[in-house]
Amino acid sequence: MKQQCIQVDKKKGESVRKVLMENGALDTSVRIVSDESYIYIPLISAVDLKDLLFEDLQVTEHDFKVHEKPATLESILGHIPRYEVIGNIALLESDEGDLETTAAALLKVQPHLHTVLSALSPVEGEFRTRRFTFVKGENTTQTVHREYSCKYAIDMEKAYFTPRLATERSRILEQVKDGEVIVDMFAGVGPFSILIAKGRPSCRVVAIDKNPEAVKFLRHNIELNAVSNVEAVEGDAKEEAQRYIGVADHIIMNLPHTAQEFLGAAIVIAKPGTVIHYYDITPESDLYSTSLGHIESAASKAGFAVELIGTRIVRSYSPHQFNVCIEVKLY
Structure with a gap:
């Protein structure tokens, strides 16, 4: 032209x-x-x-040659699909329509992606895992996810991980002071524990999980991130609590739906001044009250009073349900 x-x-x-x-x-x-x-x-x-x-x-x-505009998902598909990226894996919602076409568009538009999967199940079972179906690219469920200068090796079918809590993990780190003890009761592959350990090298972090596969990746990720202040513990948090009586300055209870069952164990780990970061899935009609009542009841049985520090909606979970965080201090 x-x-x-x-x-x-x-x-x-x-x-x-x-x-x-x-x-x-x-x-x-x-x-x-x-x-x-x-x-x-x-x-x-x-x-x-x-x-x-x-x-x-x-x-x-x-x-002269006209600049070619880079392809976008919207220009290829006519809409923006719902998906999340974990490492170099894209995870599509199962109701996304033509998964093959959507996967091909994702791989074209985002060259760093190698694999597209779709979930076959919600988080389920004792070890909170999901099942996936392979859609396109490299047929694998393993990847390395990078977040806030940390790296997490993951097998998505063997241990639960979501990038949607990245901001939440960073927020908790900001509350931790040098020299404190943090007990992560449901650590998974270590995203809370390793970020805190790396950001606060003088802290001691106890990372507990019942899923042996998750703990295997947790230990690998401790080495991958060169943090020496994380203790990886394979076991049920209810039982392991007896080894850490009254040590914690912070307790992370990221086990939505069933964290209530572990409040007694959390109180064993706690001491006056401990902050509990309690996560739950709650209806919009009762975001915090019932969950806070459970915390207060468990604390009262052990002679603790509860000071509410803050509440927040972490993310939408499903229609009319939310993933929330309630933070309290015991005294």
Whole structure:
């Protein structure tokens, strides 16, 4: 496509381009081209160059190629699909329609992705795992996820992990002071524990999980992130609590739906001044009251009073249900 342009010596090309850009005279819809001696800078048609021209510039015509706009999911599919990215794996919602077409678009638009999966089940079972179906790319459920300077090796079918709590994990880190003891009662592959350990090297972190596969990855991730202040414990938090009586400054209870069953164990680990970060799935009609009542009841049995520090909605979980966090201090 021929159009008006400025022919300029290569040494002056960048300075001329900047002046044209600042004055709205540069046509950015096509690519600047060059040969051995000159750069050809495309102009918006009918632009007045009287006040812009440098010496030794020549207005001429040249062939230019239009910039190709990068493909987007919306331009390919006509909509933006629901998915999340864990490492180099994209996880599509199972009701996303034509999974093959959507997966192909994802792999095209995001070259760092190697695999597209779709969930066959919700989080289920004693070890809180999910089942997946392979859609496109490399047939694997293993990846390495990077988050806040940490790396987490994961097998998505063997241990639960969600990137949607990244901000929440960072928020908890900001509450932890140097030298404190943190007990992560349901640590999984270690996203809370390792981030805190790395961000607060003087702290001691006890990371507990019942799922042996999760603990295997947890131990690997401790090495992967070169943190020496995390103790990985395989076992039921109710039983393991007896080994850590009254040690915790912070207790992380990220086990939505069933954290209530472990409040007694959390109180064993606690001491006056302990902060409990309690996560639950609650209906919008009762976001905090019932859950807070459970915490207060468990604390009262052990002679603790409860000070409510804060409540927050972490994310939407399903229609009319939310993943919430309730934070209290015992005294």
